[in-house]
Amino acid sequence: MGEVTVVYILGISCYYHDSAAALIKDGIVVACSDEERFSRIKHDSSFPKKAIQFCLEKEGITSKDLDFVVFYEKPFIKFERILLTSLYYAPKSLSLFRESMKEWFFDKLWVKSHIISELKIPSQKLLFSEHHLSHAASSFYCSPFKESAVLSIDAVGEWTTTSWGIAKGNRLDLKEEIKFPNSLGLLYSAFTVFAGYEANEGEYKLMGLAPYGKAKYKKEISNLIDVKKDGSFSLKREYFSYQYDLTGVYTKKFKEVFGDRNVMPDKVIEYYADIAASIQSVFEDMLLKIVDYIYSKTTTPNICFAGGVALNSKANWLILKKTKFKNLYIQPSAGDSGGAIGAGLYIYHHVLGNNRSYMMDRVYFGTSNDNNEIEKFLLTKKISFVKSKNDKDLIDQTVDVLSRGKVVGWVQSQAEWGPRALGHRSILADPRFSYMRDIVNTKIKFREAFRPFAPSVIEERADEFFDLGPYKNQLPLRFMQLVVPVAKKKRDKLGAVTHVDGTARPQLVDKETNPLYHRLIHEFGLKTGVPVLLNTSFNLKGEPIVNTYEDAYKTFIKSGIDVLVLGKHIIKKSKK
């Protein structure tokens, strides 16, 4: 009998933001993580050494066992873009040139030798995908679809900012693209910065602020863009400076139209809320035009969406509601970190010609916490805890504290992949009363008061609480990627998780992929009549989501969380 050959591919994304590694075994994702979870630096862009080590250790292999290592983009083409942009915009591009050249000459140009020396692999094993191909592949090859349209939109890759294509079986072909500096992602980021938030970080905040305002400035914003019927667009350069300036994103002319930057972004200021509503509305209109165009070219009922822009969960819902596409898939980590998965899968399927057998319907690929280790840690640190006898006991005790208005830090088994905490590294609370939102915000998260919290609901009863229409079985609902209306009759029962516009971004929890969390919500429902929990990521403002039980304990001590559940162990905060 011949030996069975296993193909291991390691995908890597790094050097921009959210660096990550993913290990793919015969086309199946077996381990993946963002580097930030280990380094504890939010949006860490450095080489993902620890994430790679985690992936290899999890599978019990070394870098020698890897068949290929794939970097998620083509660095030389990206360098060409930066060089030509500096050249074109000189002398205005001095800061771009100076800072970029330092970054590129010290680090980014040597990606190849860096990876080879870090992993000690022969150079033939190192491959490079393209930024938008990696995004598109991360969505399609993880989707349940045999055939689909694919759409990838983010700030910028090598040259491309937006691209679409068709995928069938193991083939993925991008057909058309829009190039830098015309970028929907950068347009949204420009207004994010204008509203007082940080680009690549504050886009969620702008989205959360939008429902507080009215789209009064749509016309003014539309004047900055030339949009065609087919959804393609061109930004008017005189209003934007991100092409050539690293320190600013918009010009004086932009300020003449919209005024000065928001200096109080923590508060809801009517003008900036109106701006947020306006840019969200313009953005949605543009996205829907693009999606309609893609449908006219592909006429498949399925679409896979990827890139940082696919994290705009408000707009994602409209793709299902307002276009002819019937099914939507978004890989849980749609941004740059997801490129690590996409790069590996693209090589495995499209380049090497292997068939598909994989679908990503869950997100638990990260660090695992062993109950024995947790106990050892608690005993060593002399931390008093109660060890639950079994799952029922654990859930009964947790439901009891939750229903008494306490806030619970909940850490179970493997960490989530992607930016959302989906019931393994979560802070949980009772969603029924709006004051719970203020408690979680002021005692624990310390974030802007206007930002909503998301609910987790058991899948079989999601219809009762949210107006999901025929889209209940869409996988993005499991990954908290769609903002949907809360059922009018239930809004008063979900005071802490219903946003000001009557929407929420629910996570539908199913029994099969998330049994313990499902049971917890189910039991909470039996006790309170509401099978829903407020679920927010287990981290403090400015920190990455906790990874290990030690991270969780540190966060627990620093914050106002009342009870910490680490695996089977329940720790209550002492009154001291």
Place this chain on the structure above:
Amino acid sequence: MKTYRQWKKIAKKIAGFQADVILFLIFFIVLCPLSLLFRKLSKNNSFKEQNVRIYWVKRKKTVHDITWARLQ
């Protein structure tokens, strides 16, 4: 050892300053004149596209095989 570490810190600062000066000179002596020249003469699409209104561009058909994947 302590002196060496201190020297490394100072050397790093000097290197940073040197890099800034060199890049500044390259920018104004080489890049700026080239920029003017390129703007007038360039046939390079990637360069010209920076300031013209472009919309959907068809992607070039290339075979994505291992040779393609080895290119950076």
